[in-house]
Amino acid sequence: MNLATVRPEPRAEARNNAPVALPLAGKTALVTGSTSGIGLAMASALGAQGANVIVNGFGDVDGAVATVKQRSAGSQVGFHAADLARATDIEAMFAYAHQDFGGVDILINNAGIQHVAAIEDFPVERWDAIIALNLTAAFHTTRLVLPGMRARNWGRIINIASVHGLVASTHKAAYVAAKHGLLGFTKVTALETARTGITCNALCPGWVLTPLVQRQVDDRAARDGVPEAQARHDLLLEKQPSGDFVTSEQLAATALFLCSEAANQVRGATWNVDGGWTAQ
Numbered sequence: 222m223n224l225a226t227v228r229p230e231p232r233a234e235a236r237n238n239a240p241v242a243l244p245l246a247g248k249t250a251l252v253t254g255s256t257s258g259i260g261l262a263m264a265s266a267l268g269a270q271g272a273n274v275i276v277n278g279f280g281d282v283d284g285a286v287a288t289v290k291q292r293s294a295g296s297q298v299g300f301h302a303a304d305l306a307r308a309t310d311i312e313a314m315f316a317y318a319h320q321d322f323g324g325v326d327i328l329i330n331n332a333g334i335q336h337v338a339a340i341e342d343f344p345v346e347r348w349d350a351i352i353a354l355n356l357t358a359a360f361h362t363t364r365l366v367l368p369g370m371r372a373r374n375w376g377r378i379i380n381i382a383s384v385h386g387l388v389a390s391t392h393k394a395a396y397v398a399a400k401h402g403l404l405g406f407t408k409v410t411a412l413e414t415a416r417t418g419i420t421c422n423a424l425c426p427g428w429v430l431t432p433l434v435q436r437q438v439d440d441r442a443a444r445d446g447v448p449e450a451q452a453r454h455d456l457l458l459e460k461q462p463s464g465d466f467v468t469s470e471q472l473a474a475t476a477l478f479l480c481s482e483a484a485n486q487v488r489g490a491t492w493n494v495d496g497g498w499t500a501q
């Protein structure tokens with residue numbers, strides 16, 4: 222299925238003309254950092270499958286909410302502006318989710334930032350910000366989402382980690398440390414929920430051409446004095462054997478599988494979607 226082409230469509234009709242519910246109808250999904258890139262594609266895909274969606278993040282909020290609404294199959298779409306580096310903001314977002322949506326069934330911990338510098342030059346403030354957003358925020362969202370999921374005995378938690386949760390690259394100390402930590406946290410969450418209807422898994426993407434990676438392409442073009450297209454090509458081939466970017470839509474389709482009943486026993490997995498990066 223090409224999720225890029227998913228549009229709101231009339232609900233499928235069964236032979237007797239009774240409406241057939243979409244797979245995620247009645248569920249509510251909270252996607253952190255869903256105003257851009259991978260998160261926006263996840264929010265759109267979940268909405269298209271019938272889930273109510275809570276969008277979160279900075280930047281073009283109106284555009285992101287409009288995109289999710291347009292793709293969603295008439296389900297409820299909300300927004301919360303929580304800065305996920307702050308525990309109190311995350312608590313306020315869950316209070317909103319409970320009040321306006323009756324809780325969260327699908328949690329996608331996606332918001333993340335990057336900073337590239339050698340360890341001895343790494344700004345302490347950037348280290349703290351990356352650990353807070355890329356790792357600690359998932360602890361807060363998970364501790365707040367689990368009681369409701371346990372009460373309903375159903376839930377999906379999907380942590381957007383990275384190949385950098387599995388292997389390292391130079392000059393990304395905070396990001397690599399946070400993503401390795403997130404994979405450990407994913408496994409603990411999966412074990413603590415193993416005898417319930419809640420699953421927790423992680424996706425480990427390779428390069429995806431989102432604003433987060435475009436900044437690295439631009440820096441590389443400036444550093445090497447080459448055109449942007451050449452920098453993009455060089456960045457890809459250095460690590461990703463396929464030579465192609467992973468797409469946000471491919472990641473969203475993987476997340477939809479993890480939300481399905483077929484994935485009931487996929488627990489604590491670290492699922493690479495990386496063009497062969499970690500096969501080397």
Ligand code: NAD
Nearest residue numbers: 254255256257258259278279304305333383428429431433
């Ligand atoms: P992006 O920059 O396009 O989107 C990041 C999102 O996080 C935006 O919606 C932004 O507003 C939000 N955000 C940033 N700071 C926030 C904060 N303090 N509170 C709340 N929201 C905040 O990035 P992306 O490439 O789509 O990355 C999404 C996730 O995927 C990240 O966790 C990233 O580490 C991971 N990832 C990306 C790639 C890639 O190649 N792009 C590869 C592997 C993993």
